Amino acid sequence: LETAGVTEEELRVAVTDVLETAGAQEDQWEQRKLEKRIRDYFRKAARGLVFEGKPWHAVVNEYADCCFASLFQALGDRAWLARADFVLPLDAAVRDAFPAKVLAGIPQLDFERGILAAHDRAFEEQRFLPMLWMLIRELLPKGGRTWKKVYEAFEVGRRSAMRGKGSDEDPNQVKAFLSRWIDASIAQLSRSTSGDPAFALPETAAARLVHALLDAGALPLPLVTEQGPPPRSWPFVDYAVHAAYVARGAPAPGGD
Known part of the structure; x- marks a missing residue:
């Protein structure tokens, strides 16, 4: 897998495209602030990850859980969030944040499939959990x-x-x-x-x-x-x- 040259610019562009495609309309934060917050969630989610002794896809799944937990904790009440597809931001963020040696030798197709699977699983789980907790407390x-x-x-x-x-x-x-x-x-x-x-x-x-x-x-x-x-x-x-x-x-x- 090629990771050389991956920059924060790729993450910035990917996040901007996601919000435009999802039709994100914000009443609370201006657009630039929203985009920066989301990029920060992806960057900060890598803190504390342990890479040694684990297969790369296991760490990607842990990372995806952290990313989407932060997203839904902060933005879970936004209707547009359910329409958002964060596969490309997750892809860019992993290639930017993970050590090159962790991703070295992974075939491109395997990497893309791993990112997609981690995205879909983590997005669904983190979308659901705040909803579950709220209804349990309510009912x-x-x-x-x-x-x-x-x-x-x-x-x-x-x-x-x-x-x-x-x-x-x-x-x-x-x-x-x-x-x-x-x-x-x-x-x-x-x-x-x-x-x-x-x-x-x-x-x-x-x-x-x-x-x-x-x-x-x-x-x-x-x-x-x-x-x-x-x-x-x-x-x-x-x-x-x-x-x-x-x-x-x-x-x-x-x-x-």
């Missing part, structure tokens, strides 16, 4: 450890569903993805509650949370682009949640 009353257990369960569950996701063009993929996500989430919650997920999250509350997540746009963006958004108050959600609780050994209502 669940207990707080503290319960919030954290539910948050961890739905984070782990969605990551598992993303790993097993099929083609976005498959018309059955929305139901398949949602089923895997819900089942893996309740499975994780069952593990953290000694086999009683309903203790932390009753089935009705779980269904309410999933409905709210879908309404907020929690399905993967490429899947929604291909298949359209799910219907509001979708009965399949209640079916999938109930099936997950039955499968994971939740006590029946009113049972001992």
Whole structure:
């Protein structure tokens, strides 16, 4: 992989192009300030990365997580962010920030595929996590450890569903993805509650949370682009949640 001659100018141009393509309109920051902030997120994300003893694509994924965590923490309320494609800024930033020896010998096509995969995964995860935390705090009353257990369960569950996701063009993929996500989430919650997920999250509350997540746009963006958004108050959600609780050994209502 050729990294010689990569400059901050490439990152600057890439960020400017992303914002123009996404139609970013800012009420809070002027455009130059917004572009500088985004470039800073990419630059600062490289601080503290450990390159030794890891494959290059693992470090790229760690770096992408840091980049998009900062982006969504600062700009997650902007509608244009969901339309933005940061593949080229990520590409330029990695080639600028990573030591040349880490990237030496990587075929160009392998590098591009690694960047694209890291971008798509990290963007989706970091887009989803603030949404999940906000809705848990809004919908669940207990707080503290319960919030954290539910948050961890739905984070782990969605990551598992993303790993097993099929083609976005498959018309059955929305139901398949949602089923895997819900089942893996309740499975994780069952593990953290000694086999009683309903203790932390009753089935009705779980269904309410999933409905709210879908309404907020929690399905993967490429899947929604291909298949359209799910219907509001979708009965399949209640079916999938109930099936997950039955499968994971939740006590029946009113049972001992």
